[in-house]
Amino acid sequence: MQRLSSAARAMNVLLAPRGAGRNPDRAWDRLVNQALERTGGDTAGSEAFIADYRVLFDDFIDAGLSPLGWLSVVGEARGRMENRFRIKRLIAERPEITRERIEAPIFVTGLPRTATTLTHNIIAGSQGHRGPLLWELHYTDVEVDAQTRAERVKAVGRQTSGLLKFSPIYELIHPLYPEKPEECVYILPHGVHQQTRATMPRYRAWLEARDFRADYQYLKEALQVLQYARAKARWVLKTPEHLNHLDLLVETFPGAKIVWTHRDPVTVLGSVCSLVETTSMLHMRRVDPLQVGRLWLDVLSSATEKGRAVQPLLPAGSVVHLPYHAVASDPWAHLPDLYRRLGAEWTATDEGRLEKVMERPIRDRRHEYTLGRYGLDPDQVERAFGDYLNLVTSVNR
Numbered sequence: 077m078q079r080l081s082s083a084a085r086a087m088n089v090l091l092a093p094r095g096a097g098r099n100p101d102r103a104w105d106r107l108v109n110q111a112l113e114r115t116g117g118d119t120a121g122s123e124a125f126i127a128d129y130r131v132l133f134d135d136f137i138d139a140g141l142s143p144l145g146w147l148s149v150v151g152e153a154r155g156r157m158e159n160r161f162r163i164k165r166l167i168a169e170r171p172e173i174t175r176e177r178i179e180a181p182i183f184v185t186g187l188p189r190t191a192t193t194l195t196h197n198i199i200a201g202s203q204g205h206r207g208p209l210l211w212e213l214h215y216t217d218v219e220v221d222a223q224t225r226a227e228r229v230k231a232v233g234r235q236t237s238g239l240l241k242f243s244p245i246y247e248l249i250h251p252l253y254p255e256k257p258e259e260c261v262y263i264l265p266h267g268v269h270q271q272t273r274a275t276m277p278r279y280r281a282w283l284e285a286r287d288f289r290a291d292y293q294y295l296k297e298a299l300q301v302l303q304y305a306r307a308k309a310r311w312v313l314k315t316p317e318h319l320n321h322l323d324l325l326v327e328t329f330p331g332a333k334i335v336w337t338h339r340d341p342v343t344v345l346g347s348v349c350s351l352v353e354t355t356s357m358l359h360m361r362r363v364d365p366l367q368v369g370r371l372w373l374d375v376l377s378s379a380t381e382k383g384r385a386v387q388p389l390l391p392a393g394s395v396v397h398l399p400y401h402a403v404a405s406d407p408w409a410h411l412p413d414l415y416r417r418l419g420a421e422w423t424a425t426d427e428g429r430l431e432k433v434m435e436r437p438i439r440d441r442r443h444e445y446t447l448g449r450y451g452l453d454p455d456q457v458e459r460a461f462g463d464y465l466n467l468v469t470s471v472n473r
Contacts, residue, residue, distance in 0.1 A: 079354045084144060084242035091143030098146065100137050104130060107154040117161030120168075124290065125160055129153060129265055131282060136359075139274035144242065145359030148273075156265060159216050163294075163301055166218060173218075176300040181311040181329050182418055185318040185383075186337030187376055189347040191403040193250070195337055196314035198403070198411065198433055199418075200257045202426050206309035207257025208302060210236075214262060216298045219305060229254045243358055249351050259315040263298045264291050267317045268375050272352045273359040275367055280375075288321050292328040310420070319383040326390055333418050334390075336383070338471045339400035341376065341461045342447070342454045348372055349452075350445035369450025377460040384464065393417075399472040407434065 108126065112118065119126060136149045167173050182205075184196045200207030211225075211232040220228075232254040239246055252258065261269040266283065270276075299311055318325055318334070325332050349368050356363045387395055396417045402410035407430055415422040447453060458465060 079243060079245050080357045081242055081244055084358065087242070088143045091147070100134065103150055104133060104153075107150055108157055111154055111157035111161055115158050115161040115165060117165040119161075121164050122160055125265065125294070126157070128286075129156060132266065132270060132279060135276040135279040135282075136274055138278070139276050140361050141274070141359055142361045145273070145361075148359055155214060159214065159263070159298075160265075160294075163216055163297055166301055166304075167297060170218075170304070173300050173304045174297070176303045178296060178299050178303070178311060178329055180331040180333060180419065181299075181313060182333045182335060182420075183318050183325055183329075184312070184314040184335045184337065185316055185322075186335075186398075187319075187339065187341060187344050187348075187380065188316045188351070189344045190337040190339040191400050192314055192316060192337050194433070195335060195398065195403050196257060196312060198407065198426075198430070199335070199415075199420075200312040201429060201433065202415075202420065203423065204309055205312050205420070207312045207314070208260065208263075208299070209255055210252060210258040210262070211254040212302055213258055213260070213298075216263070216301050218301060239358075243354055245354055249347075249354060257312070257314075259317075260295055260313045261315045261317055263295050264315070264317060265294070266291060267320070268379070269315070269317055271371065271375070272355045274356060275360075275364075275371055280371075288324055289328075292321065292324045296328055316379070319379040322383055322386045322390060322395070326394055332394065334395045335398050335414070335418070336395055337398045337400060337403070338468045340468055341380075341464070342457045345369075345373060345376070345452060345457050346445040346447045346450070348376065349447075349450040353450075365449050366451040369447075369452045372450075373452060373457065373460050377462075377464075380461060380464050384467070397467075397471045399468075401472060 108119075133149065133153055136145075141149060182199060184192050184199065186192050196207060199205060211229045214232050214235075215228045236252040236254065239252065246252075259269075261267065266286065266288070268280075268283070271280065303311075319336075322334060325334060349365070349372055352368050352372055353363055353365055356368065396414060398410075398414060402414070408427070411426070411430075412422040415426075447457070
């Protein structure tokens with residue numbers, strides 16, 4: 077299946093002449109002003125958020141965006157600003173939102189392609205649990221009327237349909253559905269997830285020096301907005317990004333439980349690089365697979381080491397290690413114990429749901445990739461991850 081469709085190539089040709097007069101400063105000012113107008117918010121309390129996102133915006137520009145990439149980056153920046161201004165406006169209007177208690181949330185994390193999505197879907201679907209839906213992450217708000225909800229779901233559906241139109245392979249790699257739980261990177265503004273679209277060494281260095289406390293506080297505020305005046309449920313969230321910040325999770329969300337999924341990184345790396353290459357092709361004029369391989373070997377091995385270094389400092393029992401096969405192959409045997417360790421109840425209803433959750437259409441097995449395409453080999457991956465392989469082996473027994 078194609079990484080980049082003929083429609084995407086045609087759009088890049090048609091839009092190319094407009095890029096000649098592209099003005100990043102004017103585009104930035106326009107998108108911020110549009111976000112303010114659409115939300116009725118203001119910039120008070122968001123000055124640092126705006127300045128930091130401008131750093132990312134400029135680094136995207138310098139990375140060599142394609143015409144489609146430019147539209148995507150500008151559109152996402154506008155959406156991020158709208159959501160930020162909306163959340164801050166709601167909290168200013170209803171200060172009691174910040175008194176909402178986010179009690180003992182569950183965070184699923186681990187290297188990408190280690191069944192984090194499947195694990196998230198299973199746990200979030202249990203009675204008394206809730207994961208933020210994709211459309212809610214784009215339009216974080218208090219309860220809205222049915223028409224507004226339908227319009228927002230439809231708008232996000234157009235975005236996901238457009239993604240498939242321009243890159244059909246995305247249906248195999250990571251399908252997106254407006255009304256299903258999704259990753260909290262749609263709220264978290266910064267992190268390695270931004271580098272799936274473009275290789276940005278300057279941004280990578282900026283991330284290494286950054287304090288992410290404000291980002292995790294913002295995630296908490298978003299959950300408080302989504303919880304306000306609604307039936308309470310235990311939040312279940314997910315992203316591999318959290319591996320870099322396990323300490324901030326438990327600092328921001330006391331009582332949080334972390335499910336860390338594990339799989340052989342040799343198997344993981346080829347799939348991750350394929351995902352990154354596909355996403356980068358949608359955004360950049362040129363993509364070097366070898367550069368993708370070097371970057372993501374370092375990104376993922378570094379995240380793993382950060383997570384392992386922090387874990388001994390976390391409250392006892394806050395991290396539950398979960399082998400890939402326990403979810404992908406035999407969840408019926410392993411999930412009851414996982415729920416027990418999370419302080420959750422595994423019920424007959426959960427047992428009955430598994431059959432449907434585990435269904436995988438044949439098309440989902442056609443995502444093909446090789447390490448060699450990205451200049452990597454198994455020995456190189458094993459050296460980069462060091463004794464993490466021993467942990468993977470012990471967990472998978």
